[in-house]
Amino acid sequence: MNALANPLAPREEIELNLVYNKVTKPADKQKKIKCGIGMSTQWDPAEAGREAIKKAISQLGYEKPKAVFVFTTIHYENKKSGSKKLLKACCELIPDGTPLIGGTITGFICPEGFTVRGAVVVAISGDLDCTSEYFNNVRSNPIKAGKTVGRKIRKGLSSSKKPNKVLFNYISGPKESHIWTTDYIKKIISKVPPDLFFRFRDALCSISAKYLQEGVGFEDIILESMETELKDYYMFGSGTFDDLKARRNYLFHGNKVFPSALVSLGISTDREIVRKRYFPLTHSGKKFKIKRGWKNYWIDEINGKPAITEYSESLGYPEYFIEAHTERFMHTLFQLPLGFEYNNYEYAFPTGFFMGKSILTNLQIKTDIVELLYTSNALFIKSIGEYFDGLDPEKRYFTLAMAISTLIGNFGSKIAIIKDILDEKSKGDPYLLLFGSGDFFKVPGSQVVFSDYSLSFLSIES
Amino acid sequence: MSAKEEDILKILSEDLLRLEDIHACMVARKNLEGIVPITDEFKAEITEIWGMLKDTLNEFFDIISHYSKYGLDKVTFEMGKYDVMFYILPGSDTALVAIVPALANRGLLEVELENARRRIMRIIETE
Numbered sequence: 001m002n003a004l005a006n007p008l009a010p011r012e013e014i015e016l017n018l019v020y021n022k023v024t025k026p027a028d029k030q031k032k033i034k035c036g037i038g039m040s041t042q043w044d045p046a047e048a049g050r051e052a053i054k055k056a057i058s059q060l061g062y063e064k065p066k067a068v069f070v071f072t073t074i075h076y077e078n079k080k081s082g083s084k085k086l087l088k089a090c091c092e093l094i095p096d097g098t099p100l101i102g103g104t105i106t107g108f109i110c111p112e113g114f115t116v117r118g119a120v121v122v123a124i125s126g127d128l129d130c131t132s133e134y135f136n137n138v139r140s141n142p143i144k145a146g147k148t149v150g151r152k153i154r155k156g157l158s159s160s161k162k163p164n165k166v167l168f169n170y171i172s173g174p175k176e177s178h179i180w181t182t183d184y185i186k187k188i189i190s191k192v193p194p195d196l197f198f199r200f201r202d203a204l205c206s207i208s209a210k211y212l213q214e215g216v217g218f219e220d221i222i223l224e225s226m227e228t229e230l231k232d233y234y235m236f237g238s239g240t241f242d243d244l245k246a247r248r249n250y251l252f253h254g255n256k257v258f259p260s261a262l263v264s265l266g267i268s269t270d271r272e273i274v275r276k277r278y279f280p281l282t283h284s285g286k287k288f289k290i291k292r293g294w295k296n297y298w299i300d301e302i303n304g305k306p307a308i309t310e311y312s313e314s315l316g317y318p319e320y321f322i323e324a325h326t327e328r329f330m331h332t333l334f335q336l337p338l339g340f341e342y343n344n345y346e347y348a349f350p351t352g353f354f355m356g357k358s359i360l361t362n363l364q365i366k367t368d369i370v371e372l373l374y375t376s377n378a379l380f381i382k383s384i385g386e387y388f389d390g391l392d393p394e395k396r397y398f399t400l401a402m403a404i405s406t407l408i409g410n411f412g413s414k415i416a417i418i419k420d421i422l423d424e425k426s427k428g429d430p431y432l433l434l435f436g437s438g439d440f441f442k443v444p445g446s447q448v449v450f451s452d453y454s455l456s457f458l459s460i461e462s
Numbered sequence: 463m464s465a466k467e468e469d470i471l472k473i474l475s476e477d478l479l480r481l482e483d484i485h486a487c488m489v490a491r492k493n494l495e496g497i498v499p500i501t502d503e504f505k506a507e508i509t510e511i512w513g514m515l516k517d518t519l520n521e522f523f524d525i526i527s528h529y530s531k532y533g534l535d536k537v538t539f540e541m542g543k544y545d546v547m548f549y550i551l552p553g554s555d556t557a558l559v560a561i562v563p564a565l566a567n568r569g570l571l572e573v574e575l576e577n578a579r580r581r582i583m584r585i586i587e588t589e
């Protein structure tokens with residue numbers, strides 16, 4: 001039951017002292033927009049949801065939240081309807097109809113801690129207008145999904161007079177198609193001649209996407225179709241993901257859980273927005289000419305040879321090594337992305353999934369030349385410092401940041417260093433760094449960019 | 463068992479052993495003295511080779527006690543299908559030890575092991 005629906009006897013409300021609008025922290029009174037961030041590592045989904053949202057709401061000074069984000073690691077889905085229970089617990093403690101979106105991610109860092117097993121809730125209150133939308137089964141028709149949601153968000157905020165508009169998008173990230181990895185299909189793939197392989201592969205990709213809602217997430221297609229409706233918007237968000245296994249991921253809208261969807265939250269505000277993207281990778285100078293396959297998500301050839309043969313040779317690994325040590329090699333490959341430049345933006349993508357002699361990516365490759373890139377933990381850390389140092393020291397902000405999931409694997413226990421820097425640089429203001437599948441970047445008047453390995457920030461003045 | 467030991471045991475049993483890829487864990491020093499959950503809580507795969515692993519672990523505690531004072535932070539050794547990760551409690555001869563499958567994503571596990579080590583240190587340092 002909603003805590004606000006029955007103001008006379010909400011036991012939970014009394015226990016929590018959730019007297020919305022009555023208690024306000026004196027220090028926060030000047031803030032036009034407030035942001036609370038709470039996390040939980042409870043195993044029980046309902047307890048985790050309750051704990052995280054209580055913490056987030058208490059940081060608002062118990063003001064009614066205008067919008068809520070909920071992100072969790074995949075662990076809660078190990079229990080039947082785990083995410084649903086977690087969302088239900090959150091929804092019970094916020095007013096009915098409060099826009100709530102989110103999804104599964106690999107991990108996160110917030111002022112309270114860092115984890116790859118838990119839930120985090122962001123609650124925002126104050127002088128802003130909000131609207132949310134979703135589109136289910138997004139892989140069946142990604143263009144329609146983007147256009148429909150874009151149009152609805154624009155309509156939802158059409159009466160708002162506030163000048164700065166931000167769209168937060170979360171889209172189902174890549175999922176390994178289970179039909180690709182069956183022994184039967186593997187046997188067919190190993191036997192068919194190359195020409196037939198590509199036709200067979202393309203058919204499998206289409207079937208997986210359309211009917212099974214698996215495979216690539218079409219994030220770029222969705223965002224580009226959405227962009228035409230929302231040219232004056234900032235965009236922020238990512239693909240949802242799991243514990244780096246790419247088997248399942250979920251999206252949240254209200255108390256609903258979707259395995260393949262787009263969820264969006266539009267806000268408008270008169271507060272300052274700061275949006276910046278970094279590309280913390282080093283260039284190797286090693287460039288490849290590629291032949292692209294199926295909707296530009298595949299690399300079929302590199303320098304005129306089968307993609308895997310040439311790629312493994314160029315990295316100094318014999319091809320049989322990749323076949324024999326796929327899991328171990330994948331971890332190495334996550335640190336060696338490929339990239340390209342297009343319309344003055346740099347893009348990068350991991351090369352961790354193979355079929356036949358081809359390499360699958362999770363974004364559309366837009367050029368025939370790609371370059372081998374190296375991840376750099378040092379550059380990543382430097383970018384965090386640069387971003388926060390560039391914010392106006394006279395103003396207070398809350399900051400959301402996105403980075404690719406694989407980086408949390410690269411950093412391992414050294415993730416504590418990132419947290420220390422975020423704590424120091426944010427000077428006590430709330431922040432949340434999520435590790436998901438790629439990052440969506442857009443500022444008003446410019447194109448939308450979907451890339452992996454970029455580190456992107458959005459700060460809203462409090 | 464003291465209250466602090468109980469709290470540490472809770473971290474081992476409830477936070478770490480419930481993770482799919484942590485097959486066994488303990489906070490221990492040489493001869494496996496320390497806080498070790500009952501081996502029934504360890505994953506079944508480990509029990510078959512537990513005796514051999516115990517002997518190997520002991521050798522590493524010698525290295526830990528020698529080099530901990532120089533800031534040795536972590537030691538990992540790979541043995542067959544398993545990796546054994548030692549997260550040394552700073553400046554001591556004691557480590558949080560976890561046995562994980564060799565093909566697990568070590569980076570993700572490291573995040574939770576670091577979290578656990580920090581919580582254990584907070585418990586130890588509490589008056």
